Amino acid sequence: MLFLIKFTYVTGNERGLKPRINLQGYILGNPVTSGLEDNDQIPYVHGMGLISDELYWSLQNTCHGNIINVDSTNKPCLNDMQYYNEAKFVHHMGKTFTVSYLFQLLENIWLFNILEIYCLDENIKRTRRNPSRSLAQKIKTPLSSPVTLPDMRCEIYRDFLLAEWINDPAVRKALHIREETIGKWNRCNSDDYVFEIPSSVPFHANLSAKGYPSLIYSGDHDAVVPFSSTQRWIRSLNYSIVHDWRPWYLNDQVAGYTRTYSNQMTFATIRGGSHTAPDTKPDESFAMFLRWISNKPL
Secondary structure (H helix, E strand, C coil), rough: CHHHHHHHHHHHCCCCCCCCCCCCCEEECCCCCCHHHHHHHHHHHCCCCCCCCHHHHHHHHHHCCCCCCCEEEEHHHHHHHHHHHEEEEEEEEEEEEEEECCCCHHHHCCCCCCCCCCCCCCCCCCCCCCCCCCHCCCCCCCCCCCCCCCCCCHHHHHHHHHHHHHCHHHHHHHCCCCCCCCCCCCCCCCCCCCCCCCCHHHHHHHHHCCCCCEEEEEEEECCCHHHHHHHHHHHHHCCCCCEEEEEECCCCEEEEEEEHHHCCEEEEECHHHHHHHHHHHHHHHHHHHHHCCCCCCC
């Protein structure tokens, strides 16, 4: 969504719309881009040790690496998918959609960050049907009953606290939020969606051709949009490699890996990062941003 807004700024500038937006480049993290991300989940979860070799080989042999819109005549693939796959309704970033969550083996893995604990709590529940549902809820335990706090390691608990904090009247006043025009803040809001496109890859090619630098990064423990999927669509652009695959460092430790392409496109991973890497790796994410925005190598 933010990427399309940036592209709209570019086209508006070219048409002479005012005010002119001084867009200098753009950054995207773990972006859904090609519409083929589900296909890359299978080799990713296999490589991370979440599914067996036998399951991986079976799906590769019967489905040929494609689990999106499986051919109805491909009975072996359909049988494998029916047996192993569990389709789930997921609420993410304000939108409810169906996504292949692959296998019952992953039922209790939080695929947005496979390192994180999977949280189930009586007060603030995370479910795959609507992981952000709790952001609009308060703990309603009677005061006379013991309050059971959710595990503070849960990402959804941090999101809940953020929503409570930012909607506090004192905070809103300190931030000079216009009460008469700005309603309650929601982390995930679907009201501004107008349409969807199947792939934004052509937009990347267009912006690169116009000379806009870009940083595309991936938290490498996100199984929903795996880093390998982002690498795949970048390769489809056929840009030449300027600086090949190499580690980048923070405090003398490997923070991730990076590769620089022509047309001023940089790809980077954040080691141990989630689908929203700045949440789980803030120091590495900030260092990466500062170096890129300062036109310094990672």
